[in-house]
Amino acid sequence: MNILNLFVVIPVLTVAGILFTKDLKQSRMVSAIGMTAQLILSAILVYLYVSERNAGNMAPMLFMYDLLWFPALNIHYAVGVDGISVAMIALTGVVVFAGIFASWKMEFLSREFFISLILLATGVFGFFISLDLFTMFLFYEIAVIPMYLLIGIWGSGPKEYSAMKLTLMLMGGSALLMVGILGIYFYSVPAGGQLTFNVLEIAKHQIPIEMQRFLFPFTFVGFGILGALFPFHTWSPDGHASAPTAVSMLHAGVLMKLGGYGAFRVAIYLMPEAAHEQAWIFIILTTISVVYGAFGAIFQKDLKYINAYSSVSHCGLVLFAVLMMNQTAFTGAVIQMISHGLMTALFFALIGMIYGRTHTRMIDEMGGLMKVIPFLGVVYVIAGLASLGLPGFSGFVAEMTIFFGAYQHVDVFHRVATILAVSSIVITAVYILRVVGVLLMGPIKNDHFLHLPDANWYERLSTVTLVVGITFIGMIPLWLSDMINFSLAPLIHKLATIQLPGM
Amino acid sequence: MSLSDILIMRNELLLTFMAMILLTIDLNLNHAKKSLMIPISIGLFLVVTVIGFIPQPDQALFGGMYHTNGLVQLMKNILNIGVLIILFQSAAWLKSPANATKISEYFFLLVSTLIGMNFMISSGDFLMLYLGLELATIPIAALAAFTHFNTKSSEAGIKLLLSSALSSGILLYGISMIYGSCGSIYFDAIGAAYANVPLQVLAFIFFFTGMAFKMSLVPFHLWTADVYEGAPINVTSYLSVISKGAAAFILIIVMFTVFKTLAPIYKSMIYLVAVLTMTVGNLFAMRQKNMKRFLAFSSIAQAGFIILGILGANKMGMTSVVYFVLVYIFSNLGAFGVVAAISAKTGKEYMDDYDGLYLTNPKLSLLMMLSMFSLAGIPPVAGFFGKMFLFTSAASGGYYWLVFIAVLNATISLYYYLLVVKAMFINKNEQPIAKFQSDGYTKIGLALCALGIFVLGFWSQVYEFINGLTFGI
Numbered sequence: 001m002n003i004l005n006l007f008v009v010i011p012v013l014t015v016a017g018i019l020f021t022k023d024l025k026q027s028r029m030v031s032a033i034g035m036t037a038q039l040i041l042s043a044i045l046v047y048l049y050v051s052e053r054n055a056g057n058m059a060p061m062l063f064m065y066d067l068l069w070f071p072a073l074n075i076h077y078a079v080g081v082d083g084i085s086v087a088m089i090a091l092t093g094v095v096v097f098a099g100i101f102a103s104w105k106m107e108f109l110s111r112e113f114f115i116s117l118i119l120l121a122t123g124v125f126g127f128f129i130s131l132d133l134f135t136m137f138l139f140y141e142i143a144v145i146p147m148y149l150l151i152g153i154w155g156s157g158p159k160e161y162s163a164m165k166l167t168l169m170l171m172g173g174s175a176l177l178m179v180g181i182l183g184i185y186f187y188s189v190p191a192g193g194q195l196t197f198n199v200l201e202i203a204k205h206q207i208p209i210e211m212q213r214f215l216f217p218f219t220f221v222g223f224g225i226l227g228a229l230f231p232f233h234t235w236s237p238d239g240h241a242s243a244p245t246a247v248s249m250l251h252a253g254v255l256m257k258l259g260g261y262g263a264f265r266v267a268i269y270l271m272p273e274a275a276h277e278q279a280w281i282f283i284i285l286t287t288i289s290v291v292y293g294a295f296g297a298i299f300q301k302d303l304k305y306i307n308a309y310s311s312v313s314h315c316g317l318v319l320f321a322v323l324m325m326n327q328t329a330f331t332g333a334v335i336q337m338i339s340h341g342l343m344t345a346l347f348f349a350l351i352g353m354i355y356g357r358t359h360t361r362m363i364d365e366m367g368g369l370m371k372v373i374p375f376l377g378v379v380y381v382i383a384g385l386a387s388l389g390l391p392g393f394s395g396f397v398a399e400m401t402i403f404f405g406a407y408q409h410v411d412v413f414h415r416v417a418t419i420l421a422v423s424s425i426v427i428t429a430v431y432i433l434r435v436v437g438v439l440l441m442g443p444i445k446n447d448h449f450l451h452l453p454d455a456n457w458y459e460r461l462s463t464v465t466l467v468v469g470i471t472f473i474g475m476i477p478l479w480l481s482d483m484i485n486f487s488l489a490p491l492i493h494k495l496a497t498i499q500l501p502g503m
Numbered sequence: 504m505s506l507s508d509i510l511i512m513r514n515e516l517l518l519t520f521m522a523m524i525l526l527t528i529d530l531n532l533n534h535a536k537k538s539l540m541i542p543i544s545i546g547l548f549l550v551v552t553v554i555g556f557i558p559q560p561d562q563a564l565f566g567g568m569y570h571t572n573g574l575v576q577l578m579k580n581i582l583n584i585g586v587l588i589i590l591f592q593s594a595a596w597l598k599s600p601a602n603a604t605k606i607s608e609y610f611f612l613l614v615s616t617l618i619g620m621n622f623m624i625s626s627g628d629f630l631m632l633y634l635g636l637e638l639a640t641i642p643i644a645a646l647a648a649f650t651h652f653n654t655k656s657s658e659a660g661i662k663l664l665l666s667s668a669l670s671s672g673i674l675l676y677g678i679s680m681i682y683g684s685c686g687s688i689y690f691d692a693i694g695a696a697y698a699n700v701p702l703q704v705l706a707f708i709f710f711f712t713g714m715a716f717k718m719s720l721v722p723f724h725l726w727t728a729d730v731y732e733g734a735p736i737n738v739t740s741y742l743s744v745i746s747k748g749a750a751a752f753i754l755i756i757v758m759f760t761v762f763k764t765l766a767p768i769y770k771s772m773i774y775l776v777a778v779l780t781m782t783v784g785n786l787f788a789m790r791q792k793n794m795k796r797f798l799a800f801s802s803i804a805q806a807g808f809i810i811l812g813i814l815g816a817n818k819m820g821m822t823s824v825v826y827f828v829l830v831y832i833f834s835n836l837g838a839f840g841v842v843a844a845i846s847a848k849t850g851k852e853y854m855d856d857y858d859g860l861y862l863t864n865p866k867l868s869l870l871m872m873l874s875m876f877s878l879a880g881i882p883p884v885a886g887f888f889g890k891m892f893l894f895t896s897a898a899s900g901g902y903y904w905l906v907f908i909a910v911l912n913a914t915i916s917l918y919y920y921l922l923v924v925k926a927m928f929i930n931k932n933e934q935p936i937a938k939f940q941s942d943g944y945t946k947i948g949l950a951l952c953a954l955g956i957f958v959l960g961f962w963s964q965v966y967e968f969i970n971g972l973t974f975g976i
Contacts, residue, residue: 070963072822072970073895134891138882145881148921152929160929164921171917175910178891182898182906214903 002065003045004079004129007089010038011122015115024110028100031114035093035100035121042093049086053486060490061131061200069135074196078132082487084334087480088128088261091338094469095253095345096121099246101462102349105356106154106244113154116146117246124254133181133197133266137174140262143255144170144226147239147247155242166239170226177222177262183215184270202270203494212274220267220275220282227259227319228312229282230289237296240308245352248304252311253345257337260318264333268322269491272498279323280413286323287417289316294427303351303361303439306431307344310387313424314340320421321402324414327485327492329405332398334484339386339394339473346383346466350376353459354439357452363435368444375455377440379463384432386470389425394473399425401481511562511571514579514621517551522614529607537606541594541944544610548590552583567627567689574972578624578752578825585745585832586617591948592840593737595847595941601650609649612642613741620749624756629678629688632753636674636717639749640667643742647734659733666716666726674713680706690761697764707762707769714757717750718806721779728787731799736846739795740839743802748828751809755824758813763976766816773814774905780807781912789919794842794852797919798835801878804916805831808893811909815896818975823892825969830877830889833955837874840949841867848939854923859932864939868927870953875920877956880913885959892966 001009014034021027045063052062061080069075081089099117106113123143130136144167151163181197188195188202196202207215225232236256240248268275293313300306314336321333353376354369355361370377386393389400406418444450455463473480509516525544532539555576563570590610597606619638626632644667648660682688684703685696697703712723719727731739762769784804791797809831812824844867846852861868877886890913894906941949959965 070966072819072967073892075963138887141882141887145876148924149928152925160925163929164918164925167921168914168918171914172911175907175914178894178910179898179903179907182895183903185895186898218907 002063002079003041003048004063004065004081006041007038007125007129008122010034010041011118011125015118015122018111018115018118021111024107027111027114028104028106031100031118034118035097038121038125039093039097042090045081046086046090049081049083050483053083053483060487064131074194075134076132076198077135078198079129080131080200081129083483083485084261084264084487085128087334087338087483088257089125091257091341091469092121092124092128092254094465095249095341098345098349098462098465099249101458102249102352103244103246104456104458106246109153113150116150117250120146120150120250120255124250124258127258128261131199133184133199136262136266137177137181140177140258141171141174143258144174147243147251147255150247151239151243154244154247156244157242158238159242162238162242166235169232169235173222173225173232175222176218176225180215180219180222180266183211183218184266187211199265199270203490206273206498207271209273212271213277216267216271216274216278219271220263220278223259223262223267224282224319225259227256227263228289228293228315229259229319230285230292230312230316233289233293233312236312237305237308240311240348241302241304245348248348248352249345252308252348253341256311256315257318257341260315260322260333260337263319264322264330268325269494272325272491272495275323275325276498279325283320283323283414283417286316286320287420289313290320290421290424291427294424294431297431298427298434301362301364303354303363303435304348306363306435307347307351310428310431311340311344313428314344314387317399317402317421317424320417321405324402324406324409325495326405326408327488328408329402330488330491331481331484332401332403332405335394335401335473335477335480336398338480339398339470342466342469342473343383343386343395346379346463346470347387349459349462349466350380350383353455354380358446358449363438366439366445366449367442368440369449369452370440371444372449372452373454375460376463379467380440381436382467382470384436386474388429388432392471392474394470394477397474397477508564511559511564512569512625513559514551514555515618515625517554518614518618518621521547521551522611522618525607525610525614534604537603538598540606540610541597544607545587545590545594545944548583548587548614552580552587555580555583563627567691568631569622569625570627571625572972574825574974575625577969577972578749579621581825581829581832582617582620582745582749585748585836586613586741588832588836588840588948588951589613589737589741589745591944591951592740592836592843594944596735596737596843598942599847601652605649609646612646616640616642616646616741617745620745623749623753626753627690629681629690632757633671633675633678637671639746640671640717643738643746646738646741647730649735649738653733655733656735657733659730662726662733663730670713670716670723673709673716677706677709677711677713680709690757694761694763697762699764699768704765704768707765708772710757711769711772714750714754715776718747718754718809719803720776720806720810721783721803724780724783724803727803728796728799732793732796736795736839736843739799740836740843743799743839744832744835747802747806748832751806751824751828755813755821759816759821759974759976766976770814770816770900773810774902777807777810777814777905778908780804780810781909782807785912785915785919788916791919792854794854794857797854797923798838798842801916801919802835804912805835805878807912808890808909811893811897811905814902814905815900816976817896817899818970818973819892819899820896821973821975822966822970823889823896825973826966827889827893829965829969830885830955830959833952833959834874834877834884834886837870837949837952837956838878840945840952841871841874844941844945844949845936847945848941849936851936854926856936857923857926858930859935860927863935863937867949870949871927872924873953873956875923879917879920881917883960884956886956888960888966
């Protein structure tokens with residue numbers, strides 16, 4: 001059996017297994033086993049991929065598997081991975097694994113919770129391995145819809161409002177996406193050919209430029225909504241703030257990356273000419289995302305809102321990098337996706353754990369937590385430093401690469417946008433350090449906090465997994481960027497050869 | 504005419520035969536044993552359904568008035584499956600004391616309207632089409648007024664009868680103009696003679712209006728909500744699924760054969776009607792609190808999606824329509840089945856009553872959720888594929904903005920479908936509907952729906968099979 005199919009089969013089997021469980025203990029055990037298997041599988045995939053490449057396999061996609069599904073429409077179940085998808089799959093494996101352990105004490109309707117969570121993960125894994133736009137879209141929607149139940153049932157605060165808002169906005173995004181994908185399908189090959197949804201096939205031909213101009217905004221904004229593109233980001237803070245811990249982790253950590261990945265894999269890769277023409281509009285929007293998200297985070301008092309706005313800023317940076325359309329920036333975009341995925345998952349896990357102890361998320365009600373829960377405190381500082389881009393952690397590598405790539409454009413417009421985006425680093429430092437200062441340092445404001453227990457084994461397992469990931473990328477980034485760089489070659493080649501009208 | 508000629512009409516004849524048997528048996532049963540009619544009717548209908556799947560060559564009768572081919576047979580089979588599920592779902596309701604004496608009447612009327620629909624789909628000329636249509640409509644009006652002691656039900660019957668009479672009148676007027684301008688009532692002859700002179704365009708508009716009444720397309724939908732609310736639930740599900748499906752089938756066949764030369768003209772009309780139907784249906788569905796009214800308006804919106812397939816004006820379009828109706832039967836009957844099961848046990852029909860249902864009746868809630876997702880077009884259930892293919896066929900005609908409007912409408916519809924999910928899974932309720940067990944019939948009916956909703960999407964052979972039988976302009 002093809003290794004990639006296992007990425008869909010294992011979660012589905014896990015879900016089937018959970019159906020037969022009776023209580024929290026059994027269902028979390030089944031989920032943990034399933035997702036550990038998935039994590040191991042991700043590691044094996046990375047290993048296999050790297051060894052294939054070292055053995056000199058130059059094919060753009062590896063481990064391909066193709067099954068004709070609807071012959072009349074030429075819809076295939078087609079899977080395959082390149083370095084970028086392998087990296088995203090590894091990220092998903094880690095975050096889902098950590099997410100299961102972060103929800104170890106989910107008492108209410110635990111079975112249903114784990115089923116929804118793993119269904120979401122199935123969608124994400126399926127999305128990253130898909131080469132066929134139809135199945136990609138199918139998995140995209142599978143990943144989005146469990147969010148409604150996850151936030152609506154197990155969330156907090158105005159959960160029903162947030163859940164509905166998030167679902168409808170993301171489905172609105174998929175409405176745009178649907179138009180884009182269908183348009184791409186009908187212009188996938190020169191007139192008279194067999195239409196196809198396969199990304200690799202479509203990339204061989206040029207979609208007529210007039211159609212690209214029409215379809216690119218649909219596709220890019222469709223994915224952009226999931227990637228928190230300004231002004232369509234408003235679902236993100238509300239959704240993240242209301243979601244239970246593991247869901248925030250998965251959503252900010254992985255699901256939002258579907259947006260960046262899709263914008264890159266579908267919008268830019270298949271319609272480079274229109275992307276080139278229209279990039280300026282979206283560069284303006286993403287720059288606003290980056291700066292606005294960072295400022296938004298400063299003004300929040302709720303830990304989850306702070307992190308949600310910071311996610312808007314960081315995910316905006318991913319789209320910003322994708323639009324810069326050169327090798328360095330693309331590499332940075334992928335590293336940023338992974339780095340932010342790990343970081344934000346860690347943040348949300350920690351916030352969930354702190355909230356579970358203090359029963360508040362308002363920073364001004366807390367203080368001096370470092371003295372009572374040193375383990376969580378230290379990890380929070382690590383996450384914070386990684387987030388503001390301290391060298392040695394993944395955030396630094398990612399942002400450095402992105403801005404380096406962006407600065408390769410010599411015109412005034414790109415320079416200004418880059419400088420504005422760089423300013424977000426300073427703002428990030430402000431809100432991160434402020435939170436660390438108020439939350440962890442200083443006097444303990446509430447006597448009740450004096451006897452808080454520190455992290456349990458499962459909480460440690462969850463957080464340490466993520467910290468290891470962050471430092472790993474921070475210390476040995478070359479390994480990751482090599483893997484990505486190689487896979488960017490087809491796109492870079494395509495960008496170099498496009499005939500731009502008027503150039 | 505030999506015996507083998509008669510067998511060409513096997514569906515209609517078997518159903519007629521079945522109706523006769525039912526009446527005869529009913530005469531010989533005493534009061535206490537009337538409930539025996541339920542297994543007998545379901546058993547007989549099962550036989551008819553199975554026989555429908557035996558392959559049959561393409562043939563015609565009565566000089567082309569009646570014809571049958573693979574596509575026609577497939578459409579009849581799809582309707583049969585739907586009716587079978589409805590029969591299973593009606594059992595619990597029929598057993599109630601109020602209906603004890605009328606069981607066989609229910610089955611008789613239901614089978615009669617199905618005979619009409621079968622004739623309608625098999626018709627090769629406008630006379631047969633009209634006959635079938637009337638035969639299909641009048642028994643439904645009786646069915647809508649089935650619980651005649653209930654004011655709303657009798658009102659529904661009258662409303663359905665009057666609005667059907669009006670729409671039939673308009674339809675007939677259109678047919679008479681077609682006859683006047685072409686000199687024939689046969690589909691083939693008219694299709695060849697259509698020259699798009701103004702009278703013929705007008706005739707088409709009248710015909711389309713008549714059919715739009717049956718399919719409850721906006722702006723001809725006003726009868727729908729009241730009738731759906733007043734009629735007994737199982738009749739409502741029949742109206743919204745089988746009746747609508749049959750009308751959609753014959754409409755697309757006629758549009759693709761008789762009026763094919765009009766295609767450039769009618770496309771803009773369909774465009775407008777599709778947008779109006781989806782949007783108006785959705786906007787009204789959002790505000791409904793009664794589950795039957797809610798499903799009524801949602802089914803108006805669904806009809807708007809169905810006619811997207813006509814716009815494609817190609818083979819893909821017709822395949823998508825037939826496939827969508829098949830999927831829609833399972834999804835909508837899943838939803839109606841749950842509403843019927845709850846209503847039969849508790850008499851509750853409002854969305855608020857469903858608050859907290861998952862904690863007491865998880866299986867019903869799950870099926871309801873799946874049906875809602877399928878109706879909204881969320882993967883991995885079948886509705887996603889149905890909608891996706893309809894959108895694809897509309898996009899094949901270059902109607903990208905229409906697709907966009909349609910997908911946005913699908914998103915809006917997701918809002919109100921999620922309201923039901925929210926009620927069942929998220930809302931808290933002090934006194935939720937108590938845990939109850941449905942009877943065997945209901946369970947089978949619901950299980951069939953669940954199976955269809957799950958399997959149809961992934962099982963691509965179904966789509967391929969339909970695609971092998973359909974045709975384009």
